[in-house]
Amino acid sequence: MLEQRNKTHAKMNTCTRLVIGVAFFLIGVFAQIPLADQLKCRLCNNALELRDCTKQAICDNRTEECYMEQVLTETFNTVYRGGCQSRDRCKGGTPVAIGKREELIGCSQCCSYADDCNKRLCGIRPENTTTGxxxxxxxxxxxxxxxxxxxxxxxxxxxxxxxxxxxxxxxxxxxxxxxxxxxxxxxxxxxxxxxxxxxxxxxxxxxxxxxxxxxxxxxxxxxxxxxxxxxxxxxxxxxxxxxxxxxxxxxxxxxxx
Structure with missing residues (x-):
C-alpha cells in the first residue's frame, strides 16, 4: 500500500514539474521578444470570416510578419488562416499551387505596418458588416x-x-x-x-x-x-x-x- 502511494506521488510530482517547465518555457519565449519588437497579429484557423478570429498571436517583428491566407479546402469550402509568418516566406508572393492534400491557396498576403493589420488581407469579411x-x-x-x-x-x-x-x-x-x-x-x-x-x-x-x-x-x-x-x-x-x-x-x- 505504501509502495503504491509513493508511486502515485512520484507521478504527480513528474506531472507538476512538466507543467511548470512548459510554463517557464512559454514565458521565456515571449520574454525574448522586446516590447518594441512585438507585433500582434489576428489568429485565424479555418475561419469563415473575421469574427471567427477571436485571438491574437504575438510575433517578432524583427523576423516575422502578420499573414492571412484564403484557402479552398478539399471539401470545397473557403476558409481563412492567419497569424505569424517568417519574413522570408512572406517574400515568396501569392502562391496558387496545390498545398496540403487537395487544398488550394487562392491568396496569401503579409503585413507588418501595424498591430492586427492582417484583418484586412485576402478579402476576409470584416466584422460588423452586412452583405450590402x-x-x-x-x-x-x-x-x-x-x-x-x-x-x-x-x-x-x-x-x-x-x-x-x-x-x-x-x-x-x-x-x-x-x-x-x-x-x-x-x-x-x-x-x-x-x-x-x-x-x-x-x-x-x-x-x-x-x-x-x-x-x-x-x-x-x-x-x-x-x-x-x-x-x-x-x-x-x-x-x-x-x-x-x-x-x-x-x-x-x-x-x-
Missing part, C-alpha cells in the same frame, strides 16, 4: 476621396439592392496609382466580370502587348459584404482563382460557401 455594405472612397460621391493606399479607405456605405461592390484603379503617368471604391449595378458587373475572367483565361501564360496593358488598367466587382478592399489587380487575381475553382457565383458574384 461596400468600401466607399470616391471623390465625386463619398465623404472620403479616392486613395493612393487601399489601407486608407475606411468609409463604408450601404449599396442599393441592385448593386454590388466595385473597385477601380486610376493610373496617371508620372503620378501614383489611385484606388476608387464604391457600388455598381449588378447587371453591369456580371457582364464586366465575365469579360474580365475570359480575358484572364485568354492571357494566361501569354506576354502580348494587349495582356501587358491590362496590368495598369483595372475594374472589378464582387458581391460579398465589404469585399472590395484591396488593390484592384490583387482582388481580380483572387476572384479569378475562386472562379476557376468553381467557388464564385456568376450571378451574385459572391463566394460559394
Amino acid at each position: 455594405q461596400c468600401y466607399f472612397c470616391d471623390l465625386s460621391k463619398s465623404v472620403q476621396a479616392s486613395v493612393t493606399d487601399p489601407r486608407d479607405c475606411i468609409t463604408l456605405t450601404t449599396c442599393d439592392t441592385d448593386q454590388v461592390c466595385s473597385v477601380h484603379n486610376e493610373f496617371h503617368p508620372g503620378s501614383a496609382t489611385t484606388f476608387r471604391y464604391g457600388c455598381q449595378n449588378k447587371y453591369i458587373c456580371r457582364v464586366l466580370m465575365r469579360n474580365v475572367f475570359e480575358f484572364m483565361l485568354r492571357c494566361a501564360g501569354i506576354s502580348s502587348a494587349e495582356c501587358q496593358h491590362d496590368s495598369v488598367l483595372c475594374d472589378v466587382c464582387c458581391g460579398d459584404g465589404a469585399c472590395n478592399y484591396d488593390d484592384c489587380r490583387i482582388l481580380k487575381g483572387r476572384l479569378f482563382q475562386l472562379w476557376t475553382a468553381g467557388k464564385l457565383n456568376n450571378d451574385t458574384l459572391q463566394v460559394i460557401p
Whole structure:
C-alpha cells in the first residue's frame, strides 16, 4: 500500500514539474521578444470570416510578419488562416499551387505596418458588416476621396439592392496609382466580370502587348459584404482563382460557401 502511494506521488510530482517547465518555457519565449519588437497579429484557423478570429498571436517583428491566407479546402469550402509568418516566406508572393492534400491557396498576403493589420488581407469579411455594405472612397460621391493606399479607405456605405461592390484603379503617368471604391449595378458587373475572367483565361501564360496593358488598367466587382478592399489587380487575381475553382457565383458574384 505504501509502495503504491509513493508511486502515485512520484507521478504527480513528474506531472507538476512538466507543467511548470512548459510554463517557464512559454514565458521565456515571449520574454525574448522586446516590447518594441512585438507585433500582434489576428489568429485565424479555418475561419469563415473575421469574427471567427477571436485571438491574437504575438510575433517578432524583427523576423516575422502578420499573414492571412484564403484557402479552398478539399471539401470545397473557403476558409481563412492567419497569424505569424517568417519574413522570408512572406517574400515568396501569392502562391496558387496545390498545398496540403487537395487544398488550394487562392491568396496569401503579409503585413507588418501595424498591430492586427492582417484583418484586412485576402478579402476576409470584416466584422460588423452586412452583405450590402461596400468600401466607399470616391471623390465625386463619398465623404472620403479616392486613395493612393487601399489601407486608407475606411468609409463604408450601404449599396442599393441592385448593386454590388466595385473597385477601380486610376493610373496617371508620372503620378501614383489611385484606388476608387464604391457600388455598381449588378447587371453591369456580371457582364464586366465575365469579360474580365475570359480575358484572364485568354492571357494566361501569354506576354502580348494587349495582356501587358491590362496590368495598369483595372475594374472589378464582387458581391460579398465589404469585399472590395484591396488593390484592384490583387482582388481580380483572387476572384479569378475562386472562379476557376468553381467557388464564385456568376450571378451574385459572391463566394460559394
